[in-house]
Amino acid sequence: MGIQLNEEIRRLLDGRHFAVLATINPDGGPQTSAMWLGREGDDVLFSTVAGRRKHRNLERDPRASVTILDSDDPYNYVELRGRVTVEEDIGRAFDTGLSWKYDGRDPDPDPPGAVRLILRMTVDKATGYAA
Numbered sequence: 001m002g003i004q005l006n007e008e009i010r011r012l013l014d015g016r017h018f019a020v021l022a023t024i025n026p027d028g029g030p031q032t033s034a035m036w037l038g039r040e041g042d043d044v045l046f047s048t049v050a051g052r053r054k055h056r057n058l059e060r061d062p063r064a065s066v067t068i069l070d071s072d073d074p075y076n077y078v079e080l081r082g083r084v085t086v087e088e089d090i091g092r093a094f095d096t097g098l099s100w101k102y103d104g105r106d107p108d109p110d111p112p113g114a115v116r117l118i119l120r121m122t123v124d125k126a127t128g129y130a131a
Contacts, residue, residue, distance in 0.1 A: 002082060002122035005042045008130040009078050012068045013039040016102055021046060021119075022065040023057035031057055036098045037066070043120050044080060047095040050115040058084045064121060070130070078130035082123040089116040 005013070021035045033054050038045040044066060048055050058064060062083040070076035089095055092107070095116050099107035110116060 002042055002124055003126065005039075005123065005126065006131070009080070009126060010039065012070060012076075012078055012130055013037060013044060015071070017068050017071050019046075019066050019068040021054060022067075023054050024061045024063060025053075025057060026060065035066070036102045037068070038094065038098055038101070040120075043122055044082075045094065045121075046119040047089060047098055048117050048119055049110060050117055054119070055086065055117060058086060058119060066121065067128075068130075076129050078126055078128040080121065080123045081125040081127075082121045084119050084121045087118050087120065089118045092116045094118050 019035050019037045021033045023031045023033075025031045031053055033048075035046050046066075062085065063081075064084050065079060065081045067077060067079045092110075095107055099105060
């Protein structure tokens with residue numbers, strides 16, 4: 001069970017703000033990815049394709065951190081830490097919604113045979129100016 005997010009964090013998650021997701025590589029070093037993100041309740045959601053480094057890292061170690069910068073005021077940010085679970089994005093519905101949120105159009109096609117996933121973070125800690 002995660003923490004309840006405040007209204008400012010929810011505003012950042014619901015807006016068109018970019019984020020950086022950090023996962024842990026097998027050697028213990030950090031791996032980061034610039035990401036689009038969404039929210040369901042107090043969970044933070046991302047989209048990826050099965051087999052990418054962030055997916056493999058999270059399957060091995062579900063701990064992650066995400067930093068969201070306010071596009072209008074980058075000094076206003078929040079870092080969220082938590083654990084991630086992985087589920088299939090059936091029909092690519094979640095990814096398509098993110099594409100419309102950020103780009104205003106359908107997403108480019110994935111490579112043949114790609115499996116689109118939803119990464120769902122349950123937030124355990126929030127820090128930063130928006131926290």
